Amino acid sequence: MFSKVYSAVIHGIDGLIVSVEADVSDGLPLFDMVGLLNSEVKEARERVRIALKNSGYMLPAKRITVNLSPADIRKEGTAFDLPVAIAILAAFGHILEENLEGTLIIGELSLNGKINKVNGVLPLVYAAKKQGFLRCVVPKDNAEEGAVVNGIEIYSVSTITEAVNLLSDFTIHKPNTIDVDRLFENPVSNEDVDFSEVAGQAAVKRAIEIAVSGMHNILMIGPPGSGKTMLAKRIPTIMPELTFEESMEISKIYSIAGLLDNRALITRRPFRSPHHSITTTALVGGGTIPKPGEISLAHLGVLFLDELPEFNKNTIEVLRQPLEEKAITISRLNATFRYPAGFMMVASMNPCSCGYYPDRNKCSCSLPMVKRYLGKISKPLLDRFDICIEAMQIDYKELQNKKDEENSSDIRKRIYKARQIQLKRYENQGIWFNSQLTPKNIRKYCKLEAKEQSLLEQAFRKMNLTARAYHRILKVARTIADLDLSERISTKHISEAICYRSIDGKYWGEM
Ligand SMILES: Nc1ncnc2c1ncn2[C@@H]1O[C@H](COP(=O)(O)OP(=O)(O)O)[C@@H](O)[C@H]1O
Numbered sequence: 001m002f003s004k005v006y007s008a009v010i011h012g013i014d015g016l017i018v019s020v021e022a023d024v025s026d027g028l029p030l031f032d033m034v035g036l037l038n039s040e041v042k043e044a045r046e047r048v049r050i051a052l053k054n055s056g057y058m059l060p061a062k063r064i065t066v067n068l069s070p071a072d073i074r075k076e077g078t079a080f081d082l083p084v085a086i087a088i089l090a091a092f093g094h095i096l097e098e099n100l101e102g103t104l105i106i107g108e109l110s111l112n113g114k115i116n117k118v119n120g121v122l123p124l125v126y127a128a129k130k131q132g133f134l135r136c137v138v139p140k141d142n143a144e145e146g147a148v149v150n151g152i153e154i155y156s157v158s159t160i161t162e163a164v165n166l167l168s169d170f171t172i173h174k175p176n177t178i179d180v181d182r183l184f185e186n187p188v189s190n191e192d193v194d195f196s197e198v199a200g201q202a203a204v205k206r207a208i209e210i211a212v213s214g215m216h217n218i219l220m221i222g223p224p225g226s227g228k229t230m231l232a233k234r235i236p237t238i239m240p241e242l243t244f245e246e247s248m249e250i251s252k253i254y255s256i257a258g259l260l261d262n263r264a265l266i267t268r269r270p271f272r273s274p275h276h277s278i279t280t281t282a283l284v285g286g287g288t289i290p291k292p293g294e295i296s297l298a299h300l301g302v303l304f305l306d307e308l309p310e311f312n313k314n315t316i317e318v319l320r321q322p323l324e325e326k327a328i329t330i331s332r333l334n335a336t337f338r339y340p341a342g343f344m345m346v347a348s349m350n351p352c353s354c355g356y357y358p359d360r361n362k363c364s365c366s367l368p369m370v371k372r373y374l375g376k377i378s379k380p381l382l383d384r385f386d387i388c389i390e391a392m393q394i395d396y397k398e399l400q401n402k403k404d405e406e407n408s409s410d411i412r413k414r415i416y417k418a419r420q421i422q423l424k425r426y427e428n429q430g431i432w433f434n435s436q437l438t439p440k441n442i443r444k445y446c447k448l449e450a451k452e453q454s455l456l457e458q459a460f461r462k463m464n465l466t467a468r469a470y471h472r473i474l475k476v477a478r479t480i481a482d483l484d485l486s487e488r489i490s491t492k493h494i495s496e497a498i499c500y501r502s503i504d505g506k507y508w509g510e511m
């Protein structure tokens with residue numbers, strides 16, 4: 001007696017189909033599982049045996065062999081419990097073989113036969129659909145997440161008995177559905193903070209508006225108490241809404257990390273602000289059971305690093321590669337995979353340990369001390385900030401000034417327009433923001449006329465810019481022109497973009 005059940009495993013952020021075969025033969029009573037298993041799957045053997053017993057299925061004294069294939073991929077996690085149980089029951093004739101064709105099964109078992117939710121259901125169901133499966137059987141608590149995927153039926157079950165009944169006749173059950181449009185009804189953060197609460201700092205607000213419009217990396221530098229943290233915390237109130245495509249990409253990552261928290265999809269752009277004590281693994285991902293790190297949880301959103309020099313220097317240096325590639329490659333003994341990490345980096349810092357450099361009346365640090373402090377941020381990392389902006393000390397009068405500051409919703413309206421322009425320009429190219437442009441795209445979409453060309457050339461020579469900086473200036477200029485609703489990049493757009501590259505020279509210039 002032989003049976004075959006389909007399941008799937010997470011590899012990076014994608015699902016791979018796995019087949020679970022069970023064979024029952026005469027011989028010494030034995031229950032064996034083969035096919036490159038880690039300890040979790042071995043434990044599955046015990047869980048399956050006890051869960052079946054407690055669901056009223058006594059296994060006859062036979063030799064049972066379960067094989068998971070392909071053998072060359074690691075099968076981690078607990079999502080194989082249910083498919084293994086079903087494969088065994090099918091081999092004993094409890095399940096109609098033809099119902100297993102075209103069906104993908106995932107679920108973890110409790111010893112009492114209940115089915116628990118598992119991580120990664122969204123990418124697993126997505127993979128099943130792509131491979132042409134007709135339906136998926138998932139744990140009840142993962143039903144909404146699975147139902148988000150179009151073009152495949154999702155059945156949810158909470159016990160082994162329910163699963164067996166379902167597999168004997170699909171027509172008596174109704175597939176799960178979800179109204180995806182409703183999930184997107186409140187796309188903007190409802191935290192009650194607003195940019196209008198920040199007095200002054202017009203230049204920083206402008207720089208943030210540009211950064212958010214094109215998803216450019218931005219560094220705020222300035223004395224303590226100037227409002228850097230306050231400004232950054234208000235970024236979620238102006239971030240553009242997610243397209244469905246973007247939402248799916250982010251949700252897959254949260255699904256694998258087990259951070260969907262009862263949401264069917266992530267419908268708001270992520271804003272992650274890890275503490276400076278974070279470890280490298282927690283920041284970039286990995287670990288023995290690999291998990292996406294903060295940079296992937298911030299994919300298509302913001303990674304806010306408050307007080308940048310307080311982070312472990314080696315930890316933030318690791319960001320350099322994913323900042324270029326917009327993904328992180330995790331290598332393990334027998335597998336290599338990529339997690340997306342297309343985040344916008346927002347960082348803040350004081351210019352020295354007392355915080356008041358270059359105000360020599362207030363700064364008590366010696367120049368070597370200032371240098372050492374600024375030196376915590378390496379040149380190559382600095383080069384990855386498209387925009388560097390000073391937050392000036394705010395004076396008493398400005399704080400008292402009751403003049404109406406612009407609120408987040410008005411800023412968001414301008415960002416929305418710039419965003420629509422980008423979506424339209426890069427339609428069907430997998431590009432959503434100017435910051436994602438490759439050098440080849442830049443040549444096509446950031447064309448300069450002679451006057452602008454010579455302005456940039458002058459700056460390039462005078463400021464001794466790298467090729468990376470050159471490309472970043474062009475991308476920021478593209479965003480500034482988009483905010484200006486101008487397809488042509490003109491001198492004022494280029495000069496403003498250059499300006500954001502020159503502020504770091506004031507601090508790191510002579511170093
Ligand atoms: N521009 C500002 N407008 C209004 N309040 C401000 C401003 N800057 C600072 N504050 C007040 O000072 C506090 C500290 O600001 P914070 O953002 O933490 O400064 P920084 O991060 O630059 O050290 C804020 O919580 C806020 O109450």
Ligand SMILES: [Mg+2]
Binds near residue numbers: 229306
């Ligand atoms: Mg702060």
Ligand SMILES: [Zn+2]
Binds near residue numbers: 355357363365
């Ligand atoms: Zn100082």
